[in-house]
Structures are given as C-alpha cells and as structure tokens.
Amino acid sequence: MKKRKKEINKISKTTDSKNKISINPLGDRVLVLENKEISDKTKSGIYIPEGAGEDRSTKQGSVVALGEGKYEDGKLVTPKVKIGDKILYQWGETIKYNGEEYTIIRESEILAIIK
16 A cells, blocks of 8 residues: 555656645646647748637647546556646646646546657
C-alpha cells in the first residue's frame, strides 16, 4: 500500500517549481494550462483574422498535474500522458487558481499529444 501511495504522489505533482500547484486531480483526470498564445499566421502563411482564434473549439495546452489513473477490470491503468506534455483537447471544467485559468479533463477527452 505504501508503494502505491508514493506512486500516486509522484504522479500528481507538477514539475514547475515556480508555480507549485496544490491541485491534485483524482482518478483519470488531467489538469491542463491552456496555451493562450495563438499565432496570427499559419505555417503556410495564411493570416488569421483577429478574434477568429477565440472561437476555436479545439484547444492546445500543457499537462501540469495528473490523477493516478483509473481502474479497469480491477487493475490500475496509469495515464498515457505525462506532466509537461502538450496536448489538444476540446472541453473540460475550467477553474481559476492563483490568477491562472486551468481546465480539468478526463484523459479520454484528450484528442492528441503534440510531439
């Protein structure tokens, strides 16, 4: 039991030493900090009109904390994402903490990991 607690504590910590986060997601939930910096020009050179990026349903963000995973058939399945991973997602529960806006989502709601 002690080993499992250590693993859970290790998984749910953030790597950003400046902004220690005291939010530990439960189960298969992931805490995401949205990347609000949206370029006004695509890689191919097309300019995006001002305000168009605000209506995007798909968001990009960084994983800042993780839950321990979820149980399937009595076995703990740990998250596939890691703290620091950049991801694409669409929705979740938005919360404000220490002046920052975070989103809590289930790992299954992550659309992609950006490499």
